[in-house]
Amino acid sequence: MKLRDKVAIVTGGSKGIGLGCARVFARHGCRVVIAARGQAAGEAAQKELADAGHDAVFVPTDVTRREDIERVVNVAVERFGRLDCLVNNAGWHPPAMTIDQTSVEDFERLLRLNLTSTFLGCKFAVPHLRKTRGSIINMSSEVGLIGQAAAPSYVSTKAGQIGLTKALALDLAPDGVRVNAVCPAGVMTPLMQEWADTEYDAAAALAMVDSWHPLGRMATIDEIGEVCAFLASDEAAFITGQALCPDGGAALGYRR
Numbered sequence: 001m002k003l004r005d006k007v008a009i010v011t012g013g014s015k016g017i018g019l020g021c022a023r024v025f026a027r028h029g030c031r032v033v034i035a036a037r038g039q040a041a042g043e044a045a046q047k048e049l050a051d052a053g054h055d056a057v058f059v060p061t062d063v064t065r066r067e068d069i070e071r072v073v074n075v076a077v078e079r080f081g082r083l084d085c086l087v088n089n090a091g092w093h094p095p096a097m098t099i100d101q102t103s104v105e106d107f108e109r110l111l112r113l114n115l116t117s118t119f120l121g122c123k124f125a126v127p128h129l130r131k132t133r134g135s136i137i138n139m140s141s142e143v144g145l146i147g148q149a150a151a152p153s154y155v156s157t158k159a160g161q162i163g164l165t166k167a168l169a170l171d172l173a174p175d176g177v178r179v180n181a182v183c184p185a186g187v188m189t190p191l192m193q194e195w196a197d198t199e200y201d202a203a204a205a206l207a208m209v210d211s212w213h214p215l216g217r218m219a220t221i222d223e224i225g226e227v228c229a230f231l232a233s234d235e236a237a238f239i240t241g242q243a244l245c246p247d248g249g250a251a252l253g254y255r256r
Contacts, residue, residue, distance in 0.1 A: 002233040004029030006134075007080040009072060011063050011121060012090030014041035016189035017139060020221025021087050024229045026054035033076040035061035035069075036090070055080075063090045063117035073124045083128040085232040088118040089139040091157070093191065096150035107153045114157035115164070122168060126177065133176035135236075137228050138165050140181040142247050158183075162243045169241030178240040180231050185247035186210070186218035213248035 008025050012018035014036035022032045026049045034056060036042040042058040049056035057079055059072045076083050091114040118138050125136065143151065144158030165181040172179060186209045199205035210217045227246045230236055245251060
């Protein structure tokens with residue numbers, strides 16, 4: 001119960017890594033605000049946590065909209081009286097495209113979804129996090145550190161999140177607010193399954209991704225949630241400005 005009585009907002013918290021974070025945070029005693037665009041998935045996530053005896057609320061949120069992010073922060077504070085952690089998780093990985101195939105409009109849309117939304121979440125959460133000496137966790141990606149072929153827009157947004165993390169860690173350290181990035185490699189999410197289903201053999205496609213990790217498999221969403229729960233807890237009180245890679249060793253064999 002290392003997050004007992006803390007309050008966290010998880011963007012994109014209705015499925016995938018965000019749902020893993022919401023589940024794990026709640027199991028550790030945190031009150032969770034699920035910010036997500038999909039009404040049905042958001043309500044289902046809230047019900048899952050509530051049925052397990054946890055305190056959670058779903059707030060419909062489009063993270064590309066400034067007013068939506070302001071609202072979810074205000075709802076969290078009005079509902080629970082405080083804010084201890086913001087997990088900027090919402091985002092998307094487009095299909096493989098080279099720079100020649102990527103339009104300026106596509107690039108700017110992904111920038112808004114993956115990076116600008118992270119900036120907005122931080123901006124509106126920080127005044128409340130200063131009061132609790134809380135923390136921010138930005139869900140980046142290992143490819144933001146090492147690159148990825150045919151993904152110039154995605155890699156740019158994820159590298160930008162890491163840069164923002166380090167800049168804010170310096171600016172907010174005097175206030176006792178810690179800022180870290182989590183940079184997973186392969187994670188078994190609905191988005192991963194959707195990609196595999198577009199391949200000729202979905203099972204073979206997933207096995208290929210598993211093989212990229214020396215531990216022999218992708219991470220589960222709850223495993224990434226546990227990493228984030230650690231960073232949000234007092235156990236990580238001396239960790240800030242870091243890009244932590246729970247990757248099953250994937251970067252070690254990246255060139256191979």
